[in-house]
Amino acid sequence: MSATTAGSKTNSGNFFEDFSIGQVLEHATPRTVTEGDRALYNALYPTRFAVPSSAEFAASVGLSPAPVEELVAFHIAFGKTVPDVSLNAVANLGYAECRFHRPVVPGDTLRTTSEVIGLKQNSNGRTGVVYVRSTATNQRGEIAIDWARWVMVHKRDADAPAPETVVPDLADAVAADQLVLPEGLDFTGYDFAAAGEPHRLDDYEVGETIDHVDGVTLTDPEHMLATRLWQNTAKVHFNTEARPDGTRLIYGGHVISMARALSFNGLANAQLIAAINAGAHVAPAFAGDTVYAWSEVLDKAETSAPGVGALRLRLVATKGRDETTTLRGDDGKYRDGVLLDLDYWAFVPR
Numbered sequence: 001m002s003a004t005t006a007g008s009k010t011n012s013g014n015f016f017e018d019f020s021i022g023q024v025l026e027h028a029t030p031r032t033v034t035e036g037d038r039a040l041y042n043a044l045y046p047t048r049f050a051v052p053s054s055a056e057f058a059a060s061v062g063l064s065p066a067p068v069e070e071l072v073a074f075h076i077a078f079g080k081t082v083p084d085v086s087l088n089a090v091a092n093l094g095y096a097e098c099r100f101h102r103p104v105v106p107g108d109t110l111r112t113t114s115e116v117i118g119l120k121q122n123s124n125g126r127t128g129v130v131y132v133r134s135t136a137t138n139q140r141g142e143i144a145i146d147w148a149r150w151v152m153v154h155k156r157d158a159d160a161p162a163p164e165t166v167v168p169d170l171a172d173a174v175a176a177d178q179l180v181l182p183e184g185l186d187f188t189g190y191d192f193a194a195a196g197e198p199h200r201l202d203d204y205e206v207g208e209t210i211d212h213v214d215g216v217t218l219t220d221p222e223h224m225l226a227t228r229l230w231q232n233t234a235k236v237h238f239n240t241e242a243r244p245d246g247t248r249l250i251y252g253g254h255v256i257s258m259a260r261a262l263s264f265n266g267l268a269n270a271q272l273i274a275a276i277n278a279g280a281h282v283a284p285a286f287a288g289d290t291v292y293a294w295s296e297v298l299d300k301a302e303t304s305a306p307g308v309g310a311l312r313l314r315l316v317a318t319k320g321r322d323e324t325t326t327l328r329g330d331d332g333k334y335r336d337g338v339l340l341d342l343d344y345w346a347f348v349p350r
Helices: 035-044 055-060 070-085 220-229 252-262
Strands: 024-026 089-100 109-121 127-137 143-154 209-217 272-281 290-302 308-319 338-349
Touching (some): 035 070, 035 220, 035 252, 070 089, 070 143, 220 252, 252 290, 252 308, 252 338
Antiparallel strands (some): 089 272, 109 127
């Protein structure tokens, strides 16, 4: 019997030099969404949006069975990509062109594939940025979500030659007329009292900022539970030996969900995320940081669905509260304390 190299059957993840333009990655394993995901999401994040919280409310606006939060599906679909794309990541850097094509309900099974669309080695020669476009489909082969993201990944060998630089041309935003309306969505009989706020599309003005007031302190236990729930195996999130300072880096999606939940206070009627136009994890977050959030109204649009409008919003998460709701300093750089800059569309009553 021939000798077998220890660990030859295990997955050490892809390093920067393992990626090539046009490479297609079929990610294991399919994951079925359950009511347990809804319950655990509610336990992790202080979310109160009426559509995913109440089956009765969801049915009243044409959605039955009640969908889970869009970010539940996003976390699950994203988690599938980690072993192949970002297991050896330094950090996830950003998102673009993310569209939610249909509500995801308990019982749906999601699987994800990714295509490498860009590569750029960093000047230090030890890391590089990988751009991928990922698509999550359900058990019927229907697209649930698709998105682009870019991630900084370690090189296995610093002396490996740099690939030709290819940086994809990604849209600044999903156009309002390209948003996908859930079949049957109808806000004409919208119950504002049950939703928690009276504000309609026309109550918001472009350029308006909203301080969501509340804050939540991050802890290691909740973060560890989240990474395991979403089967996110990136080493920097759960292994204290993966970073020189011995700290676990909080999963960027955890900050997104926390900020989205906090945005309920002032945007309770932003019921459904339709698209994520762009996202940047501006600074790392760690256990002990207290996260606050504020939003800016970037655009407004009507849709063809009865009683449904769309708000384009900038959601900003900060370490510590910023009552001035200021994103950048006079030098054009993000202000200290900004953790997340997320640009997205949400469906609201009009």
